[in-house]
Amino acid sequence: MSILYDEGQQAIATESRRVLEARVSKEELLPLLETSGRYHEGYWTTAKEQGWTALALPEAYGGLDLGLIELGLIAHQAGRSLSGAPFLTSNFGAAKAIELYGSDDQKTKWLPGLASGETIGAVAFASGANALPARPALTLTGERLDGVMTGVAGGLAADIAVVFANGPGMPVLAVAELADVKRTAIATFDNSRLYADLEFAGTPAETLVTGGAAREAALHILALQAVITAHEQAGGAEAMMEIARDYAVTRRAFGQPIGAFQSIKHRIAEIYGLVELARANCIHAASREGQADFITAAAAARISATEAYDTASRDCVQIHGGIGVTWELGLHLHTRRARSLAIEQGNLLFWEDVLVDRLTGEAA
Structure with a gap:
């Protein structure tokens, strides 16, 4: 493309x-x-x-x-x-x-x-910090799910969840209704993400795919979501870059805009570079859907977008100085979101491992 x-x-x-x-x-x-x-x-x-x-x-x-x-x-x-x-x-x-x-x-x-949109879906694969564990936290026996999934984004409002579970001697990808599932809200610094622990106790579930194909299927779904999340991160980073730029050309110190100082202008230029790299990686990953290198492209997009949003949100606050940490200005909304998105769909360590494994395989 x-x-x-x-x-x-x-x-x-x-x-x-x-x-x-x-x-x-x-x-x-x-x-x-x-x-x-x-x-x-x-x-x-x-x-x-x-x-x-x-x-x-x-x-x-x-x-x-x-x-x-x-x-x-x-x-x-x-x-x-x-x-x-x-x-x-x-x-x-x-x-x-x-x-x-x-x-x-x-x-x-x-x-x-x-x-x-009348039905809200969630994807629950992770076990703690592991986005795709070797031994999932849930167990599927017959057509019943048991176990607890922690920190599920959107879990408080979801009607159904696609889960990664232990089946009879093999992993399973399944879908379950959440009407009777116990949910425990997790209070975080970004509560609109609706994180929750979901407790399954004999919950009816329908199998989608089993065996080795289930793990590959789960990774593919994570990669699809990671590309969407990377776009969201790139958008947030772009917004923070523009806010920092606009402030730097209007705020004055020592008789000139603070954007005239090298420490400020260079920092904004570095953010611009990170944003454009993230944007390019996002476009490339989205265009590779269905291709053999899609997972590799998704991992690269996720890594670069996470770095861009983290850096942009942090540096934008610093460029604003003391006013940058006030509730009313709202820059912390982006800082909170940057931290939340950095762990959804797998953290940096997970995607770095995925990228290294894929590239090592290609080199071999």
């Missing part, structure tokens, strides 16, 4: 940015930090109204039959505006797991609701 977006894709980016800037505000997001179990309902209503939940799903199940590139554009703008819910990523991950590995009956049962 060309590194440039076509006209239609540019229109998606422009319109999604316009809509989100009009409907998501700092004043609405700040109270969510102090409230557990709530998300920005206006954002999620907008996502459903605009068809973003259906964007990358098949037309046969209510989708728009576009792809990862277009959904990435939406995620980029969501990152810029600090979207107050994790469901764009988790719904996509759950839906793709069912689309790629489920039966026709399972697709008919779940995909229309996920496409419309």
